[in-house]
Amino acid sequence: MVSSLPSLPSVLGTDPSSCILDAFRTAIAKRVSDALPPLTIEQAYTGVDYGKKGVDFTVALPRFRLPGKPDELAKKVITDFQPDDFVSSITHDRQFLHFQLNTASLIREVLNQIHTLTYDSPTGKPSYGTNTSGAGKKLVIEYSSPNIAKSFHVGHLRSMIIGAFLDNLYKACGWEVISLNYLGNWGTQFGMITTGFEKYYSQEELEKDAIKHLYDVYVKVSKDADSDPNVKVEAAKWFKRMEDGDESALANWRVWREMSVKKYIEEYERLNVSFKVYMGESEVGKEWQDRALERLEEMGLISDADGAKLVDLEKWKLGKAVLCKANGTSIYLTRDLGGAIERWEKYHFDKMIYIVVSQQDLHLSQFFKMLSLMEFPWADRLEHVNYGLELGMSTRKGTAVFLDQIVREASSVMRKQMKRNEVKYNNIEDPEMVAREVGITGIKIHDMAAKR
Numbered sequence: 001m002v003s004s005l006p007s008l009p010s011v012l013g014t015d016p017s018s019c020i021l022d023a024f025r026t027a028i029a030k031r032v033s034d035a036l037p038p039l040t041i042e043q044a045y046t047g048v049d050y051g052k053k054g055v056d057f058t059v060a061l062p063r064f065r066l067p068g069k070p071d072e073l074a075k076k077v078i079t080d081f082q083p084d085d086f087v088s089s090i091t092h093d094r095q096f097l098h099f100q101l102n103t104a105s106l107i108r109e110v111l112n113q114i115h116t117l118t119y120d121s122p123t124g125k126p127s128y129g130t131n132t133s134g135a136g137k138k139l140v141i142e143y144s145s146p147n148i149a150k151s152f153h154v155g156h157l158r159s160m161i162i163g164a165f166l167d168n169l170y171k172a173c174g175w176e177v178i179s180l181n182y183l184g185n186w187g188t189q190f191g192m193i194t195t196g197f198e199k200y201y202s203q204e205e206l207e208k209d210a211i212k213h214l215y216d217v218y219v220k221v222s223k224d225a226d227s228d229p230n231v232k233v234e235a236a237k238w239f240k241r242m243e244d245g246d247e248s249a250l251a252n253w254r255v256w257r258e259m260s261v262k263k264y265i266e267e268y269e270r271l272n273v274s275f276k277v278y279m280g281e282s283e284v285g286k287e288w289q290d291r292a293l294e295r296l297e298e299m300g301l302i303s304d305a306d307g308a309k310l311v312d313l314e315k316w317k318l319g320k321a322v323l324c325k326a327n328g329t330s331i332y333l334t335r336d337l338g339g340a341i342e343r344w345e346k347y348h349f350d351k352m353i354y355i356v357v358s359q360q361d362l363h364l365s366q367f368f369k370m371l372s373l374m375e376f377p378w379a380d381r382l383e384h385v386n387y388g389l390e391l392g393m394s395t396r397k398g399t400a401v402f403l404d405q406i407v408r409e410a411s412s413v414m415r416k417q418m419k420r421n422e423v424k425y426n427n428i429e430d431p432e433m434v435a436r437e438v439g440i441t442g443i444k445i446h447d448m449a450a451k452r
Contacts, residue, residue: 003109005085011045018117018131020109027086028057028099035077039064048099055091055098062095070095134175140347141167141177143355144273146264147184157403158387161447163355164273166385178276178347181264182339185257185280189218190242191235196221197252210259267403271440281335288345289338293323295374313366321366336367344378351381358386410439 003016008026016023029044036044043064051058061070074092081090085105091098117128143163146156167179196217205213225231241249261278268274293309296302301311307326313319323334343352356364364384371379415435418425428434 003112005105005109009041011042014045015131018113018127020106020113023109024086024101024106025057027084028059031087032059032077032097035079036064036066036073039066051098056101057099059097059099060095061097130172130174132174134170134173137174137350138176138347139170139178140180140343140349140352141170141355142180142182142353143167144268144275145182145184145356146260147189157406157443158447159355159357160268160271160273161444162385162387164271165448166353166355175350178349179274180277180279180343181275183257183261183264183278183280185253185260188232188235188239190253190256191237191239192221192225192232193218193256194238194249194252195231195234196224199224210256211263214256270407271444281332281339286338288342289334292334292337292341292374296323296370299374301370301373311366311370313369316369318362318366318369321370333363333367337370340367340371340382341376344376349378349381351383353383353385355385355387358388361386406443407436407440410443411436412439414439414442 003020003023005023008016008023009030011022011026011029014022014026016026025045025048026041028048029041032047033039033041033044044059047059047063049058049060050056061073066073071092074097077097078090078092083089083102085102087099088102089100091100114128118126121127141163143166144156144160163179167177171177193214197214200217200220202213205216221231221235225235238249242253257280293302296311302309302323303312308322309324311321311323313321321333322331323337325331340352343349354364361384364386368379368382368384371382411432412435415431418428418431418435425431
């Protein structure tokens with residue numbers, strides 16, 4: 001259905017055909033620019049901000065740097081004002097002008113646009129809420145990224161919710177999005193699990209719930225390591241054998257990885273999240289890690305400290321970053337550097353976003369700075385979106401809160417709420433499914449509402 005609003009001048013960067021609010025903002029900008037020459041409609045548009053406390057739009061007059069006092073400028077805009085199809089009232093409040101929209105026009109136009117772009121879209125597919133501002137651009141976004149052999153906990157949930165939101169947002173803006181789940185499937189912690197597996201392994205528990213059993217093993221061996229330093233020494237030896245390709249050390253790890261990925265895919269399907277690419281730290285090609293180290297060596301950025309290789313970033317207040325342990329094993333910073341180079345060679349992205357907990361802020365800063373020092377022209381295309389972790393949570397100490405627990409609790413609460421109206425509850429075809437879906441939705445909304 002065609003809009004019944006009066007025609008307006010076109011403003012670069014706006015698209016009223018897909019976002020009707022652009023038309024209302026343009027109408028306000030025209031009113032302001034007409035009253036305050038030499039202000040152009042484009043300049044005025046940039047000053048039309050969404051209002052607060054019940055106000056639809058607000059214009060801060062000082063931002064235009066026009067001659068005259070704000071009161072005088074406001075008077076010029078308000079003089080001879082008559083309500084029209086766009087604006088019902090203007091209120092002058094010190095340096096600000098507050099605009100209330102014509103409610104009837106707004107409701108009519110929004111509903112018409114939703115209907116048209118949902119059922120009569122030129123492409124034949126629902127397109128309301130989308131635009132083409134990112135057409136031709138490519139985003140790689142890494143999020144969730146749990147460690148294999150550990151259950152999906154609330155920290156992964158937070159990363160997943162933020163990541164899935166940005167994933168959908170960029171897609172809606174026309175970007176090609178490569179959503180990447182970078183599984184933590186490599187590192188000394190797997191040497192720890194292997195060490196503990198020899199001591200605490202139970203075939204019965206493994207068959208009953210493999211992920212939970214491996215998590216229990218990790219908690220127990222971590223407690224052992226607190227009192228016995230040799231446990232970590234053995235774990236490091238196991239991981240060295242894994243990096244050297246020792247099949248006897250890799251056999252169990254491959255089984256754990258397969259079981260973990262299968263479990264994670266089930267969890268993601270339940271949360272209506274999917275990824276284009278699943279890959280792990282172990283899959284970062286050694287050639288790309290070697291290339292990163294060689295480039296740092298060539299630029300004289302690597303120094304040796306008792307056999308370990310590190311990069312001094314003190315000049316930028318980022319400390320010293322370890323790249324390689326004294327025993328020759330890599331750490332995740334090395335793998336991140338190699339992984340970034342590999343992704344650029346594969347995807348040639350316009351932007352790459354990492355959704356990573358704020359406890360890793362220093363790591364990401366070191367990682368980004370090193371890529372910049374290596375003079376990769378795409379280094380400034382990387383972005384870190386962080387978030388806070390639930391306080392007191394630790395998989396090592398066994399205090400993590402897992403997704404299954406949260407979903408069960410949310411579903412239980414919703415079921416109790418639904419049962420408060422027995423008549424409606426009995427008319428629901430599948431109350432268990434409804435309670436679970438509403439509960440999961442509540443979890444997502446609650447988490448997105450929290451400050452990061």
